[in-house]
Each structure stands twice: as C-alpha cells, then as structure tokens.
Amino acid sequence: MASxxxxxxxxxxxxxxxxxxxxxxWRLGLVGLALLSLAPKASWAGEKQKPEHSGATASFMRLxxxxxxxxxxxxGFSIVTLEAGLDVPDPRLKIRAEQSVPRLRxxxxxxxxxxxxxxxxxxxxxxxxxxTGLQSATDRVMGRPGxxxxxxxxxxx
Numbered sequence: 001m002a003s004x005x006x007x008x009x010x011x012x013x014x015x016x017x018x019x020x021x022x023x024x025x026w027r028l029g030l031v032g033l034a035l036l037s038l039a040p041k042a043s044w045a046g047e048k049q050k051p052e053h054s055g056a057t058a059s060f061m062r063l064x065x066x067x068x069x070x071x072x073x074x075x076g077f078s079i080v081t082l083e084a085g086l087d088v089p090d091p092r093l094k095i096r097a098e099q100s101v102p103r104l105r106x107x108x109x110x111x112x113x114x115x116x117x118x119x120x121x122x123x124x125x126x127x128x129x130x131x132t133g134l135q136s137a138t139d140r141v142m143g144r145p146g147x148x149x150x151x152x153x154x155x156x157x
Contacts, residue, residue, distance in 0.1 A: 068080045068116045080156050
C-alpha cells in the first residue's frame, strides 16, 4: 500500500491509475490469442469441415436421466439415477418416439419406482427386471415393437 500526502493509505492500483487498464488489455489479448489458436484452420481456408463422429447413429435417441429413491441399509434413502437411450431404426417410429418423450419418461419413472420398492435395503436393483420392464413400457407407449431401450448407466448413490 502506498500513502499520499495526507498519510491515508491507497491501493497500489490507485497510485498508478493506468496500470489496471493495461493489465486488463494484456489479459484480453491473451484470451483472444488463445481463442484464435483453438479455432479450426479449415474454416480459415474456406473449406467445409467434416463433422466429427461422436459414436451416435441416426437411429439413436438419448433420453433425460431418471431418478428414484431406494431404501438404504442403515435407514434413510439413496438415489438411483438411470441414464438410457432409445434405438429406433424405423424413421417414422423415431418421429413418434421423439414426440412421445414425456409419455416415455412417465412410463419409465413408474417402472423404476416399482422396481426400487421391491429392492431390499442395501441391495442392488435387478437390472434384468428393469430392462424387461422398460422395454415393455416402450412397446406399450409406442403402440408397437421396434424401439429398443438401451441402458447406459445405473448409479446408486
């Protein structure tokens, strides 16, 4: 801290009023250079970029995560989180599946809640029963078979 003529303390940035601006400009310049170095070089040349392959196909549809409470061994509850997706090879059925996501979530939530009520405290949920229940709920909501449920992650926390 620096002091002025009256003896009151001032901050160093107040003593050099232009210093804060130069440091800010310097940092802004570094951020700009970093962003430019991350920019794809093909777009500078005017070439069309190829989309990166993310492993997903046109028939796959990711669903939002579902959660339910399961009894814990020492009392209280744990949370079960389920991440899943649908594989719908038929394009017409996929359109219907995209429109039916709220109904599918509701049906899946009922299946998951029913399964965790049957789970003993401290035990893991039965994933075979879960996948069978989710597939039958999918077929019921869609009106016909053709959409396949794919379980991604089941976490008990």
